[in-house]
Amino acid sequence: MKVLVVGASGQLGRALQDALSHQDVIAWDFDALDITKRVQTSRAISDVSPDVVINAAAFTKVDQAESDCEIAYQVNAVGPQNLACATDALGIPLVHISTDYVFDGTKIEPYHEFDQPQPRSIYGKSKLAGEEAVRSCTRQHFIVRTAWLYHTIGENFPKTICRLAEKSEVRVVSDQRGSPTFAPHLAQAIAQLIMSHHYGTYHLAGTGGTSWFEFTQALFRHLGITAQVVPVLTTEFPRPAPRPANSVLTSLQDPLILLPAWEDGVREFAEQYARNLKVI
Numbered sequence: 001m002k003v004l005v006v007g008a009s010g011q012l013g014r015a016l017q018d019a020l021s022h023q024d025v026i027a028w029d030f031d032a033l034d035i036t037k038r039v040q041t042s043r044a045i046s047d048v049s050p051d052v053v054i055n056a057a058a059f060t061k062v063d064q065a066e067s068d069c070e071i072a073y074q075v076n077a078v079g080p081q082n083l084a085c086a087t088d089a090l091g092i093p094l095v096h097i098s099t100d101y102v103f104d105g106t107k108i109e110p111y112h113e114f115d116q117p118q119p120r121s122i123y124g125k126s127k128l129a130g131e132e133a134v135r136s137c138t139r140q141h142f143i144v145r146t147a148w149l150y151h152t153i154g155e156n157f158p159k160t161i162c163r164l165a166e167k168s169e170v171r172v173v174s175d176q177r178g179s180p181t182f183a184p185h186l187a188q189a190i191a192q193l194i195m196s197h198h199y200g201t202y203h204l205a206g207t208g209g210t211s212w213f214e215f216t217q218a219l220f221r222h223l224g225i226t227a228q229v230v231p232v233l234t235t236e237f238p239r240p241a242p243r244p245a246n247s248v249l250t251s252l253q254d255p256l257i258l259l260p261a262w263e264d265g266v267r268e269f270a271e272q273y274a275r276n277l278k279v280i
Contacts, residue, residue: 010154
């Protein structure tokens, strides 16, 4: 199978290349393909003629999106629309990665695929617009919502919090809950999903839910970090973009593809992160 991964230099893009290493993978980053350009996108995909396209490209700077609204919509909505049109014309499926930020976070229980999206931030609104564009342009689509994505490569919360651990005390938000997702786990799930040919919307995230505070406690425990983790409220860290108070994801879909528990992802991250530090 020939798989085209767009957004290949990001956390998920890199993980997808590893998970799909047994396939014929073509990996493009933004320099290789600007998905906001419709004609360029259509021609490029037609020339490669893949069996499936995975869109892991996104504008993920949540706070910056509040002021750079046009850029956020260009990358998160126009880009997916162009990919959907191009893949539909060739009769091939598109996997599009979306986010838990399409929900407002007011639900007490975990969000499933049939809950009504109600994004509060520009980032969330632009990602929902991307979902809607994909659905309207091609029937052969997998829309994959995930949450709190992290990897040992790239910039993310666990790597940032580990740097802050040099202090004796680390203050971490305790009133935001989500489903931390280790990128290699998500990549393996996507590799499984594309073989199913059951198109639709899927929630693929680390199984279970936790807070950033509890996540940090688990991470420090696995790494043997002794810095004190202090729980604080979101109001103590005001940001331009609102965050969902609860964005834990669950799935009702068939096939039901479950990722490992979020705790397993933290453990694997910690093991790899520690090995990388020893190499350095």
